[in-house]
Amino acid sequence: MxxxxxxxxxxxxxxxxxxxxxxxxxxxxxxxxxxxxxxxxxxxxxxxxxxxxxxxxxxxxxxxxxxxxxxxxxxxxxxxxxxxxxxxxxxxxxxxxxxxxxxxxxxxxxxxxxxxxxxxxxxxxxxxxxxxxxxxxxxxxxxxxxxxxxxxxxxxxxxxxxxxxxxxxxxxxxxxxxxxxxxxxxxxRARLLEDAERGRRELAQTAEELSEAEAFATSIWEAMDNEAVIVTDRRGGIVGWGPGAELLLGYDMIDIIGVDGAHRGQESVGDLFVPRTLGLSGPDDTVAPTAEILPRLVEVGRSVGQGEGDLLVRSVDGVEIPVYLTCAERRVGDEPVGYTFVVRDARHLKEITRLKDEFVGTISHELRTPLSSILGYLELVMEEEETLSDDQKRFIGVAERNANRLLQLVGDLLFIAQVEAGKIPLQRETIDLSSIASASGESILPVAERAGVTVQVELPEEPLQLHADARRVGQSIDNLVSNAVKFTPAGGSITVAVGQDDGHAVVTVTDTGMGIEPDDLEQLSERFFRSKMATRQAIKGIGLGLSITKAIVTAHEGTMSATSTVGEGTQFRIAIPIRQG
Structure with missing residues (x-):
């Protein structure tokens, strides 16, 4: 012991x-x-x-x-x-x-x-x-x-x-x-002291984490100088003004939110935007009430196109700048407290698009002349059939078909460039949409029969007339029907339907084909875009047909949309306003 x-x-x-x-x-x-x-x-x-x-x-x-x-x-x-x-x-x-x-x-x-x-x-x-x-x-x-x-x-x-x-x-x-x-x-007392000490340690840790998070957020905020970040309260009053906003619009933070928010140079985020680009101003470009501007800005900021670069903001010098707009709601818990707007300068992208379209237009013009000359000489050679061997005739035929394909491609590129430049040539006249749709269905029948696909055309009892370019409208329907045949396996069917809806002439092309994946739907109308399904199935095409169709419909102030389910089929819909000449 x-x-x-x-x-x-x-x-x-x-x-x-x-x-x-x-x-x-x-x-x-x-x-x-x-x-x-x-x-x-x-x-x-x-x-x-x-x-x-x-x-x-x-x-x-x-x-x-x-x-x-x-x-x-x-x-x-x-x-x-x-x-x-x-x-x-x-x-x-x-x-x-x-x-x-x-x-x-x-x-x-x-x-x-x-x-x-x-x-x-x-x-x-x-x-x-x-x-x-x-x-x-x-x-x-x-x-x-x-x-x-x-x-x-x-x-x-x-x-x-x-x-x-x-x-x-x-x-x-x-x-x-x-x-x-x-x-x-x-x-x-010992337990309370222990709890207090634990709380002190947790508080110190939370304070440290909060400090790190604040420093991290501040570094991101200060680094975003290529995009204008604007933070608002629920009424649209500006409470945050990023460095990018100062660079883009020229307003200092003090001019916007003042010192400690005591004074604002701009009462609302809506004061920065040109009302007519939001569709809210009158003929004299008067400013719409803030109650109308804020919901419209939120709607545009959450849309797919984010303003398409057509939304304008006005700088401190009065310069109107095209921008893209993104909007996200700010919340504290489940309570909405305001919005965060991100404004991106669209001038550079618009200039790139303009130069690209100008390049395409220039190249198209420059290619059309030599191609036309090549085709002319090929026709002259083919007139001397007696002097040509069978192989020579076959070679010249291949060259002629490819030259025609190139000429058609150049024409398509030029047409798209004209549409985007707002210079599309339309020969408007009073046309019957039913007869044009019926002609498209008949034209595709030989190709459809070879592919094992049935084609059905559904027309209204009365002619459906509108003021439009018959050749271009027919081209747009032909493109949709041709695509439907290419993407529908043997045994499938295609339905072309003509009707009216809310003052618009409507054409729908529905197939029972392989369908389109959701990620590809939004990009279908982009030039040279090929869907994953088309690439995997090795289906021929260069990705211009839907771009041209949308361009034609847009030139007629219409809309084109698509819905699809993979493995079940696709439906394209074009709607053109009915206007008599």
């Missing part, structure tokens, strides 16, 4: 309580000290030596037993046995040293107080019972006479000692409850 464990065994336990042997030791010492007082100084008399020595030996044996008992393994109430036996032993010592008149009766207070300090009021009951046995035992067994006059003093002393025991028990009970409460409060 180590020094530490020995000290804990004979001193105090883990809860700080004194060992029973320590508490019994003062009682034993007082009894032992009483012996010299009796023998050397004559303090009292020895009436029953056997009882006196039995008390001394009993207390000594009890002290030794107390040291040997493993109290940690026993219930705490078992410790009450020690003071009860000590009280009985002192009763014997009292009998042996004068009985009722013994001066050593006061020693009994020590085990009584010890017993009273143990938890539970029953300990007081045990103590009083042992006290009665000790003080009145001699009277019960006849060692003393009930009429010797000492009975009154004995009873009074016993009552006083019992009262002391009750007081001590109640005091220790209150002290124990208070200590328990203090311990509970101490634990709660």
């Amino acid at each position: 180590t020094a530490t464990s020995t000290e804990r065994t004979i001193g105090r336990d883990r809860r700080g309580r004194a060992h029973p042997a320590v508490l019994l030791l003062p009682t034993l010492l007082l009894v032992v000290l009483a012996l010299p007082a009796l023998f050397l100084f004559g303090a009292g008399q020895i009436t029953v030596p056997a009882a006196m020595w039995a008390s001394v030996v009993g207390l000594a044996v009890l002290e030794i037993a107390t040291l040997l008992v493993p109290w940690r393994r026993l219930h705490r109430d078992w410790v009450a046995v020690i003071p009860v036996l000590a009280i009985i032993a002192i009763g014997l010592f009292r009998v042996g040293t004068g009985g009722s008149s013994s001066m050593f009766s006061v020693i009994i207070l020590l085990p009584i107080v010890w017993l009273a300090t143990l938890p539970g009021r029953r300990m007081v009951v045990y103590g009083i019972a042992a006290l009665v046995v000790s003080f009145l035992g001699p009277y019960f067994v006849g060692l003393e006479d009930w009429g010797n006059g000492q009975i009154v003093r004995v009873v009074f002393v016993a009552v006083v000692i019992a009262a002391v025991a009750v007081v001590v028990n109640e005091t220790t009970h209150s002290a124990r409850a208070r200590l328990k409460e203090v311990a509970s409060l101490s634990q709660e």
Whole structure:
């Protein structure tokens, strides 16, 4: 056993309580000290030596037993046995040293107080019972006479000692409850301190993360100088003005949101845009109310084309700049708090598009002349058939077909360039759309029969007349029908339907072909675009047919749209306003 464990065994336990042997030791010492007082100084008399020595030996044996008992393994109430036996032993010592008149009766207070300090009021009951046995035992067994006059003093002393025991028990009970409460409060305080420390660490970590996030957001915000980022509240009032906005529009941040937002040069994001480009201004270009401008800006910013570069903003110098617009709603939790607008300068892209179209137009013109010359000479050569061999005729025929294909391609490119430049030549006249659609269906029949595809044309009972270019409208329908045949496997069908819808003449071409993937639908009308399905199936084409069709429909102020399901088929729809010449 180590020094530490020995000290804990004979001193105090883990809860700080004194060992029973320590508490019994003062009682034993007082009894032992009483012996010299009796023998050397004559303090009292020895009436029953056997009882006196039995008390001394009993207390000594009890002290030794107390040291040997493993109290940690026993219930705490078992410790009450020690003071009860000590009280009985002192009763014997009292009998042996004068009985009722013994001066050593006061020693009994020590085990009584010890017993009273143990938890539970029953300990007081045990103590009083042992006290009665000790003080009145001699009277019960006849060692003393009930009429010797000492009975009154004995009873009074016993009552006083019992009262002391009750007081001590109640005091220790209150002290124990208070200590328990203090311990509970101490634990709660420790828990609160621990929670506070944990909260402090979490707060410090959150503050650090917030600082890093703020620095990251600030670096992104300051780096976005190629795009104008404008942040607004729910009413459209500007609350954030990025560096790119300063570069594009020329307004300083202070001019827009002031110092700490106290003054704004521009009350609303709508003040920056030219109203006529939003379709909200009157003939005199008057500004529409903000309540109308903000929803329109949000609508344009969320549209696919994002304004198509035709939306105009006005700089601090009054310059009107074409832009693309993107809009996203700002939220805090589930609550909308405003919008973030991203404005991109469209001047560079528009210039690139203009130069590209100009290049295509120029190349088309430059190619058309030599191709026409080549075809002319090929025709002259073919007129001398008698002088040509069969191989020569075949070679010239191949050259002529390819030259015609190139000439047709040049014509298509030139036509698209003219459309995008707003210079498309249309020969408008009153036409019957039904007869044009019927002619397209008849023209494709030989090709459809070879492909194993059926073609059906559905026409209204009455002619459907409109003011349009018959050749171009027919070309657009031919392109749609031709595409449908190419992308429909053998055994499939194609339906060409003509009708009216909301003042528009409508032609739909529906097939049961392989369909178009969703990602490709938005790009179908781009020049030279080939869908993934066409590429995988190695279907011939250069990707201009739908571009030309859309260009023709757009030139007639109409619209073209498509819906498709992969593996089930596709439907193209063109709608042209009905206007009489």
